[in-house]
Amino acid sequence: MSAGERRVVITGIGVTAPGGVGAKNFWTLLTDGRTSTRRISFFDPSPFRSQVAAEVAFDAEAHGLSPQEIRRMDRAAQFAVVTAREAVADSGLEFGTHDPYRTGVTIGSAVGATMSLDQEYRIVSDSGRLELVDHTYAVAHLYDYLVPSSFAAEVAWVVGAEGPTTVVSTGCTSGLDAVGYATEVIREGRADVMIAGATDAPISPITVACFDAIKATTPRNDDAERASRPFDATRNGFVLGEGAAVFVLEEYEAARRRGAKLYAEVAGYATRSNAFHMTGLRPDGREMAEAIAVALTAARLDRTDVDYINAHGSGTKQNDRHETAAFKRSLGEHAYRVPVSSIKSMIGHSLGAIGAIELAASALAIAHNVVPPTANLHTPDPECDLDYVPLTARDWRTDTVLSVGSGFGGFQSAAVLTRADRGDR
Amino acid sequence: MTAVTTARPVASAGSRAVITGLGVAAPTGLGHPAYWRATLAGRRAIGRITRFDPAGYPARLAGEIGDFVAGDHLSSRLLPQTDRMTQLALVSTDWALADAGVQPGDLPEYDMGVITASSSGGFEFGQNELRALWSKGSRHVSAYQSFAWFYAVNSGQISIRHGMRGPSGVVVSDQAGGLEAVAAARRQIVKGIPLIVSGAVDASICPWGWVAQMASERLSVRDDPDRAYLPFDLDANGHVPGEGGAILIVEDAEHAARRGATRVYGEVAGYGSTFDPRPGSGRPPGLRKAIELALEDAEVAAEEVDVVFADAAGVVELDRVEAEAITSVFGSRGVAVTAPKTATGRLYSGGAPLDLAAALLSIRDGIIPPTVGPAAANGYDLDLVAVARPARVRVALVVARGYGGFNSVMVLRSVPT
Numbered sequence: 001m002s003a004g005e006r007r008v009v010i011t012g013i014g015v016t017a018p019g020g021v022g023a024k025n026f027w028t029l030l031t032d033g034r035t036s037t038r039r040i041s042f043f044d045p046s047p048f049r050s051q052v053a054a055e056v057a058f059d060a061e062a063h064g065l066s067p068q069e070i071r072r073m074d075r076a077a078q079f080a081v082v083t084a085r086e087a088v089a090d091s092g093l094e095f096g097t098h099d100p101y102r103t104g105v106t107i108g109s110a111v112g113a114t115m116s117l118d119q120e121y122r123i124v125s126d127s128g129r130l131e132l133v134d135h136t137y138a139v140a141h142l143y144d145y146l147v148p149s150s151f152a153a154e155v156a157w158v159v160g161a162e163g164p165t166t167v168v169s170t171g172c173t174s175g176l177d178a179v180g181y182a183t184e185v186i187r188e189g190r191a192d193v194m195i196a197g198a199t200d201a202p203i204s205p206i207t208v209a210c211f212d213a214i215k216a217t218t219p220r221n222d223d224a225e226r227a228s229r230p231f232d233a234t235r236n237g238f239v240l241g242e243g244a245a246v247f248v249l250e251e252y253e254a255a256r257r258r259g260a261k262l263y264a265e266v267a268g269y270a271t272r273s274n275a276f277h278m279t280g281l282r283p284d285g286r287e288m289a290e291a292i293a294v295a296l297t298a299a300r301l302d303r304t305d306v307d308y309i310n311a312h313g314s315g316t317k318q319n320d321r322h323e324t325a326a327f328k329r330s331l332g333e334h335a336y337r338v339p340v341s342s343i344k345s346m347i348g349h350s351l352g353a354i355g356a357i358e359l360a361a362s363a364l365a366i367a368h369n370v371v372p373p374t375a376n377l378h379t380p381d382p383e384c385d386l387d388y389v390p391l392t393a394r395d396w397r398t399d400t401v402l403s404v405g406s407g408f409g410g411f412q413s414a415a416v417l418t419r420a421d422r423g424d425r
Numbered sequence: 426m427t428a429v430t431t432a433r434p435v436a437s438a439g440s441r442a443v444i445t446g447l448g449v450a451a452p453t454g455l456g457h458p459a460y461w462r463a464t465l466a467g468r469r470a471i472g473r474i475t476r477f478d479p480a481g482y483p484a485r486l487a488g489e490i491g492d493f494v495a496g497d498h499l500s501s502r503l504l505p506q507t508d509r510m511t512q513l514a515l516v517s518t519d520w521a522l523a524d525a526g527v528q529p530g531d532l533p534e535y536d537m538g539v540i541t542a543s544s545s546g547g548f549e550f551g552q553n554e555l556r557a558l559w560s561k562g563s564r565h566v567s568a569y570q571s572f573a574w575f576y577a578v579n580s581g582q583i584s585i586r587h588g589m590r591g592p593s594g595v596v597v598s599d600q601a602g603g604l605e606a607v608a609a610a611r612r613q614i615v616k617g618i619p620l621i622v623s624g625a626v627d628a629s630i631c632p633w634g635w636v637a638q639m640a641s642e643r644l645s646v647r648d649d650p651d652r653a654y655l656p657f658d659l660d661a662n663g664h665v666p667g668e669g670g671a672i673l674i675v676e677d678a679e680h681a682a683r684r685g686a687t688r689v690y691g692e693v694a695g696y697g698s699t700f701d702p703r704p705g706s707g708r709p710p711g712l713r714k715a716i717e718l719a720l721e722d723a724e725v726a727a728e729e730v731d732v733v734f735a736d737a738a739g740v741v742e743l744d745r746v747e748a749e750a751i752t753s754v755f756g757s758r759g760v761a762v763t764a765p766k767t768a769t770g771r772l773y774s775g776g777a778p779l780d781l782a783a784a785l786l787s788i789r790d791g792i793i794p795p796t797v798g799p800a801a802a803n804g805y806d807l808d809l810v811a812v813a814r815p816a817r818v819r820v821a822l823v824v825a826r827g828y829g830g831f832n833s834v835m836v837l838r839s840v841p842t
Contacts, residue, residue, distance in 0.1 A: 047562065047563050047564075048563055100702070100708070101699055101711070101714055101718075104700070105700070110575060110576075110577070111575055112546075112576065112597075117551075117555075118555065121552070121555040121556075121559070121633060122555075122559050124633070124636055125555070125556060125559060125560075125633070127559045127560065128555070128556045128557070128558070128559035128560025128561070129560065131477075131556070131632060132477060132478065132481060132632050133632045133633050133636050134636075135481075135482055135483075135635075135636040135639055138636050138637070138639075138640055139640075140640065141640070142636070142637045142640035143637060143638065143640040143641040143828060144829075145637070146544075146545050146548070146629075146634070146637035146638065146640070147544045147545055147597065147599045147773075147827075147828060148576070148597055149544075149597045149598045149599045149602065149827055149828070149829060149831060150828075150829055152598070153700070153829035153830060153831070156700045156703075156830070157703040160702075160703070160706075161700060162699055162700050162701070162702055162708070162711050162714075163698075163699060163700065164698045164699075164700075165598070165698070165699075165700035165830075165831060166596050166597070166598045166601075166602065166605050166698075166831070167596065167597040167598065168594065168595065168596055168597075169543065169575070169576035169577055169595045169596070169597050170577045170580070170593070170594055170595050171572075171575060171577040171581070174577075177594060181594070181609070184612060188612065190698075205558060205563060206551075206554065206555055206558055206566065206570070208563070209554075209558055209563035209564075209566040209570070210554070210566055210567075210570035210571040211571060212563060212564075212566070213566050213567065213568040213570065213571070214568050214571055216571070270592065271592050271593065271594065272535065272590055272591065272592065272593075273538070273539070273580075273581075273584040273589060273590050273591070273592075273593045274590065275534070275584045275585050275587070275588045275589055275590045276585065277585065278506075278572040278578075278581055278582070278585065279571065279572055287590055290535060290590070407577075408571060408572045408575070408577070408581065409572065409575075409577040409578065409580060409581025409582075409584075409593075410581055410584060410585060410593075411577070411581070411593060
């Protein structure tokens with residue numbers, strides 16, 4: 001790093017994930033290799049092609065939200081607020097002692113308040129009977145559902161942030177992009193502390209229906225616990241999930257001065273577009289490979305420095321092939337030596353949130369020198385021939401993690417986390 | 426296989442972001458020449474909603490784009506998979522690129538990105554699919570729903586249409602997002618990307634979108650277009666929403682010079698953003714600070730600012746906060762203030778990019794467009810421009826605020842030719 005360049009570190013982590021509310025429970029679930037995919041319970045899924053999802057057992061009141069907050073906030077906003085509180089508590093940062101204009105918020109979300117919008121539409125349209133929907137049945141906070149910048153607003157209020165605040169919404173890479181965005185805000189000098197992460201709660205009939213329509217989600221309804229099978233030859237679609245992860249990001253010198261716990265440095269980040277198709281991927285993975293190369297260059301690392309890849313690994317036929325090609329293209333022979341895993345095998349695909357949740361797993365992999373496994377990987381696919389850490393977590397010296405995401409709209413993102421206390425490069 | 430090695434070094438800190446192309450889709454005009462003529466003439470395009478029958482709703486006025494036929498500009502393959510806001514954004518992008526004289530095929534694919542803002546995505550598309558779901562069943566939901574309504578749709582579709590594979594993004598900060606997106610575009614230019622398509626277009630004038638917008642309790646419920654949207658007037662009673670916005674070509678100044686850009690409208694010189702304190706905290710609103718941060722970022726003194734394009738909420742308390750922020754920085758009636766959005770309605774994330782376009786055209790032509798409607802700063806200590814005013818405009822400041830407390834301010838500066 002050249003003199004005067006600002007570095008960004010993770011000093012607090014909060015996670016709300018299926019099967020593991022709280023970062024500690026989340027990490028236990030991952031390293032146990034357990035899955036949290038089940039038959040959908042939020043509504044009767046029987047009319048749908050895919051009837052499986054990874055739901056969060058979430059009691060908003062138990063997590064300290066008031067009845068009015070619960071009424072006001074979409075489930076995804078509730079996740080964001082609870083998870084941000086956990087991250088801030090974990091960081092030991094005392095708000096009120098900082099310049100509020102130097103603290104900001106970046107929250108990622110792919111589909112915003114889609115669950116509330118679905119429910120509210122059903123009511124104001126009387127189950128679709130009214131084309132001119134009846135405003136007298138609308139909930140008072142409907143505008144907060146219309147424009148999901150309300151998610152960032154809710155988090156800013158909780159932590160007392162008055163600096164740069166926004167929502168980043170780039171589909172399934174939103175979580176990586178939100179953390180990347182916040183990192184750039186600190187690097188640029190516009191803030192010293194950013195509360196950054198992502199949330200989504202998409203398990204609603206409209207979302208399940210729209211993925212049914214393009215057969216993106218798995219129809220493996222008879223084996224819900226083993227339905228998410230990234231990199232396995234029998235994979236046939238992703239499993240919808242929900243959740244949130246939020247980080248406290250700080251400028252490195254300030255974090256070190258206050259003696260903060262340093263989980264990892266956000267050393268590099270890049271996003272590129274495939275400019276190919278809104279939902280399709282070319283098999284060669286070239287734009288993801290480009291994002292990886294740019295992120296490594298930004299981190300001033302060589303490809304052989306990568307110790308672990310936290311994959312997008314959604315479990316669709318085309319994604320896992322695309323991604324495998326991208327790793328080979330960007331890392332060369334090293335791609336065959338580095339462990340790669342997909343935690344979507346255990347907690348499903350929570351759209352915009354998952355990128356942040358996967359970064360949490362990446363930071364915890366560095367903290368514990370353990371890489372989480374890819375569950376349900378029993379049948380190797382000749383087209384996916386890397387080391388995907390099947391079934392069992394692995395003790396593994398992990399100083400540098402590459403985490404990638406790929407999403408509708410063609411977005412391909414990559415972030416590099418490094419051990420923060422490994423000395424100046 | 427070999428690794429990709431096209432990663433470029435970070436550009437020198439001297440990279441400046443300039444705007445070289447404008448694509449406008451406004452209720453007052455399609456394309457920036459038509460929009461600018463109407464704006465200077467003070468022509469207003471606010472009227473009773475025609476897209477659906479608004480008689481049953483308390484708010485009935487909007488700024489609709491009346492003369493846009495998507496099929497005249499876009500292929501029939503694209504039409505069924507895109508919401509109106511995406512169709513408007515794609516066409517605006519075509520216009521902006523043409524205005525900038527940029528042929529995307531001539532530039533390296535990773536040298537171009539797309540960073541837009543959105544407020545509510547392709548909401549009308551989503552409405553129609555929700556209706557299909559609840560009235561007919563899940564098997565009637567369109568295969569396009571998964572990507573036609575979400576907030577990222579415009580950046581994705583624009584990147585595909587023009588083969589732009591560089592860094593792209595999408596921000597949502599309600600009305601402030603339109604500036605946040607351009608600030609994010611500028612960040613990429615500073616980091617060494619030559620060209621970013623930025624700005625925003627929003628359109629959600631459909632029954633479901635309308636009901637959701639009304640929930641903000643900020644919509645004017647008057648039926649008289651002359652009295653409906655009156656920012657900085659003590660008779661203010663809310664705003665009139667509209668549809669549309671602007672797409673801007675943000676470019677590295679040296680890159681623009683090297684390719685012999687036909688016109689450089691101005692430089693994105695500074696940006697500042699804050700978020701208002703939690704209601705009841707006792708702390709002051711953040712707008713003044715955002716203005717100060719933007720001026721500092723631009724290294725511009727308050728006295729150098731020639732015009733402020735106001736957010737102009739049209740809600741008395743919010744207008745007062747903005748007027749106080751402006752007078753505290755620029756002094757009593759210390760700077761010309763205008764709100765041409767009084768002619769179009771508030772366009773959500775599209776509003777601020779349209780104001781940026783108007784500000785750049787003010788710089789080009791030496792004329793400040795008028796605010797249409799309010800009595801001249803009735804009750805406020807502002808120099809509100811009521812008729813088009815000839816003036817030397819070298820520095821313009823654009824304010825955008827988003828519901829919930831988002832404050833964004835951008836400084837534009839003329840570039841010597």
